[in-house]
Amino acid sequence: MVQLAYLIPLFPLIGFLINGLGWRTVPKQAAGFLASLMMLISFGLSLGVFFEVKNATAAIAPIHLFDFIHAGKLVIPFAFKIDALSSLFLLIITGVGFLIHVYSTSYMHDDEGVVKYFAYLNLFVFSMLLLVMGANYLIMFIGWEGVGLCSYLLIGFWFKNRDYTNAAKKAFVMNRIGDLGFLIGMMLVLLNFGTLSYDSLFAETGGMVMSNGLATAIAICFFVGAMGKSAQLPLYTWLPDAMAGPTPVSALIHAATMVTAGIYMIARSSAIYNASEVALQFIAVIGLVTAILAASIAIKQYDIKKVLAYSTVSQLGFMFLAIGCGAYTTAVFHVMTHAFFKALLFLGSGSVIHAMGGEQDIRSMGGLGKKMPITKWTFLIGCIAIAGLPPFAGFFSKDEILAAAFAHNTVLYVLALGAALMTAFYMFRLYFLTFTGSFRGTHDQEHHLHESPIAMTFPLMVLAILAAVAGFFGMPEVFGEHHLLNEFLSPVVHNHGVHHMEHSTEYMLMGISVSLVAVMIFFAYSRTRKPDFAPNTGLAKVLEHKWYVDELYDAVIVRPLVQFSGFLDRIAERKGIDGAVNGVGRLVRWGADRMRLLQNGQVGAYLFTMVVGIVLLFVLGLFCFNF
Amino acid sequence: MPIQYYLFLSLALFCIGIMGALMRRNAIIIFMSIELMLNAVNLLLAAFSKMYNDSAAQIFVFFIMVVAAAEVAVGLAIIVMVYRKVHSVDVNILNRLKH
């Protein structure tokens, strides 16, 4: 079964090829069905692979397909590595991916580019599978850039809108900045170890041959890659803009799978990170700051998708915080639970937007729960899960992160708790403003309100169940259970410096966070009972404008760069270099013009010059060369 | 006779030729001056030929005389043509090459 794992990415690829090459001939309904079917097959295969890995006793050898690059000493095979980590990600990608494909068949059914859409979506899944299945960093990088490409294509899916294509471009370019870090990290690995394969590499670094400085350099470079892909400070601004894409895309790419690639990469490289305390500290700080910053922005957003986008950035920050504390499995656990509840929330918001006829502003919503009960209840489950109330999934994973932070440093814990409380607040603010109270939109919209069709509500219900129960895979030991996920991942991912706490401390932490979250939910409820959308002032205005980070980047980086380029183009290139080249030409022409005057046409003058020349030569020969 | 006599005569002829070519404006006189220079060289060659007992130089003399004759034919023809065109053989007004 595991040896057939290459079939898992093959099926989405086939789907992409059929839909992509037949974008004019494949009927609209068939495209969605085909794409979903391919995902279902992949999901089935992934399940098989997952259970085989779970029951396997020894490590599974990589599946070698062919040599991608083989030039002299540089040998990079195109090979897949199936182990606990990748099989878990396979399940998340194909499982959530399948649900979102099903959802899309209904959500996108009247879009003219639906065949193209499913082609892109399948291509994305293919790339994402390459990313997690690759047996070396180069294959991961192929997937890494591939998902960036699909993200670009899908953000700019409605390409007639200039803002959307700008957002797509921004996403790709910011990812490229990160990719450069990844690339340099890869170069460092290749230069120092001569291989990019995980197997030979980590066999080597396991023996601690890696110096601290080198490990830090590689770790930071890889983390820069993760910053881009997983939208961490300072490269996070593309993710909120990426909401320009269709909502299922936001759910799949910009919430559940692609943006967690950074977590996967670092978990995969845990051996390198464990060798560098500095890099871990750095990651923890970046993660924490991102979590707080994004959560604070989410509080004041009015676009339903923007709230969720900043929430995603913030949750990713939590995951990096966990990594920074050395708790890689906790980060992976949160990736899993987050994939479920954030996909659920995005799909729920898609259902709302669908019902509202494209309206995304929560100021025009309200009271939708009456017309859309399934969406409402599933959305509520998602909110509870992300806010972290037991026994829903988010509670366990987030609590584990907070516990790791507490064990690491109390300041980290307090700040992280603050971010978690903001999360509870903005999510329930969103929930109450959208689903409770009275409707604030136009009469037409109200008339049009309806519950979404079964193809959309079915994924919502499945995800709601998963968001409710997924936490039990990672029951904390304090409840007397085995932490299934930790045990499962332990052969691959090596946690670093995780302290075991007293049970009483752990109970206390849980108690604090649960009670405070409950208070925040009540606070959100009281603030949204009589919604007041007066223009914001002071800090609220700064938050609404996202701390003016986009404006800052524009003023500090983008505009100076464009001006500098303009200067190079107009002055340095045309006047400077080309001017110098043309100047040489002009100089020659000017000189020739002067020389021409010697040719005055007077025979006497020629003769005179000639005689003078002869005499000069004669004298010169006589006195200088003595011949 | 010592060779110096020939040398000085030749030098004198050559200088007269040069001065004539440089100072005079009449094309025919310039032409004659050039012939004078050529003959100065011829004289020199003949003298050295006698001195070194080498007949190769005398062969050169004949070459030069032949070439000079040919040149005179062409040159005089050109001068005649120029005279027909501009009714003058003054070289200073013949500066149309410049344009």
Next chain:
Amino acid sequence: MILVLLILIPLLVGAVSFFAKGGARNLSLLGALCTLALSAFVASNCGGARIESFSMNWMPALGAKFSLSADGMAAMLCLLTGIILPVVLVLDRQKEREASYYGLIMLSQAGLMGVFLASDALLFYFFWELALIPVYFLCSRWGGEKRIAVTFKFFVYTFLGSLMMLAALIYLSLQTSGVDAFSRDNIIAAGKALPAMQQNIVFVLLFLAFAIKMPIFPFHTWQPDAYEQAPTPVTIILSALMVKMGLYAVVRWLLPVVPQAVSYWSETVMILSIIGIVYASLIAMVQTNVKRLVAYSSIAHMGLMCAAAFAQSQTAMDGLMVQMFNHGINIAAMWVIVNLVENRYGTQDMRQMGGLATTAPVIAISLVIISFANIALPLTNGFVGEFMLFTGIFQGVSGYSAVFMAVTGLGIILGAVYTLSMVQKVAYGENNSGVASVSGLSAAELTSVIVLLAFIIVLGVYPQPLINLVTL
């Protein structure tokens, strides 16, 4: 003998084409396809240690022989020439004075083939000029509005370089024993034996010649103008093939000839090249003319390749070989698309384009794929070469390799910026060009686009055949 045919067929076909009134295009196409088949055959016979060669007396008094040889690299470049030429021929139907147009194109192919195959320095110089002169006439007769001035500059500039090269080659040949004074082996032996000072002079002369041809910052200013003004098929010859002559010459006639001077100068050259990458990328960002944008993008790519050529590492050299082929394919494909777009909109100004994805989706899709190959997205051919180049530069002997690599990396980011801006302006958005309907592709255009796209994808997924051809 087959090597002689590679030169002779285009030469004869070109000569005949001058007198073939209506059939010049078909005749040239036939000749180009024959050459393609031959070069594919040569390529299949070469690679690794397998070499084809041919030699006969040419100018015995000077010690120059008509000797050709093809190893993997030369065969690869011949194959590239063979592939590109049919594309050039089918791209645009030239109606004005067509016989001499197609004749000149075929003559330039003969010159290119000769440059890549010659293993005699004088013969190399001969073909170097033979390739240049037809292109001069092509640009100056069929080019854009400012063609005369631009072509004059291009010609004088590159010719100046050629003369410096000739001087260096003659100087080197005088240092040999006199028997086969111009053969490559003897030139290399003579160059290696030179003292440092003389090596440096020879290096500067040769490098300037090749740097102008490639072109390398700051000798590049002829290039955007020439690319903009030349008819697009000729631009393809220039950018896909002729600039490769410069790189090829660096690898063949510079690096092995004066090794001491190369190690002395290599950091300087790498710095120039890398400045060129960033500089050209920045300028490309603010271009509004699509042809100038692609031209600057090409300068950036050439800078990367030149930096790798001087990195003095085996991986860089292997990557350079791979990337020379891939860049040829990519840039040719890019020009094909730019030409289609230009013909349909009747302008080169990107501000007047837009909405191609709605009106001509096939062209838009091709443009997107080629653009991503241009910025080296994995699973396109551009990535394989660039990855190897980066690895090679990073592993280079210079103490600043890491810095070089990092600055070069800026090119990756800026490349994404300008390429995606171009895609956005040309393909996306509303159709605001005033051109109501944009027609699709003709059969010939479609074929050439598909062939080039096939190369882009296949060599991106499975590059090993190409790597095997060009590496030892």
